Amino acid sequence: MTDQTQKILDEIKAKRGYLYPWQELLAKEDPDFIKNYEKMWDTIGARSVVLPQKIKQIILVAVLASKTDEVALRTQIKRAFSLGATKQELIEAIEVAFIPGGALTLVHGLKALLDVMQELGIE
Numbered sequence: 368m369t370d371q372t373q374k375i376l377d378e379i380k381a382k383r384g385y386l387y388p389w390q391e392l393l394a395k396e397d398p399d400f401i402k403n404y405e406k407m408w409d410t411i412g413a414r415s416v417v418l419p420q421k422i423k424q425i426i427l428v429a430v431l432a433s434k435t436d437e438v439a440l441r442t443q444i445k446r447a448f449s450l451g452a453t454k455q456e457l458i459e460a461i462e463v464a465f466i467p468g469g470a471l472t473l474v475h476g477l478k479a480l481l482d483v484m485q486e487l488g489i490e
Contacts, residue, residue: 369395430464432472445483
């Protein structure tokens, strides 16, 4: 791993608090792409113009509940808790996502929430 790759990965992990394997791959294979991707994240996901970070994170959890990426959903639920989201806020967001996403969104989202809560010792 080059120094440039390690620097990119260190910056991502410091900023987000997590690192996905696909980010490691891109940092090694296409560092310019991952740098530009992170600029987009900084512009959209990491800054607050009107919506506080906690609310953006809750929205992200609700959207991910409708997807099949269990790792991303669990990671973002943990991040939501770290930003001050409550269990009730996350449940309600997943319930709202159920309207357009269907029953599997509800089941998938609540299962991941329960797993993370158990892992973090949240009742």
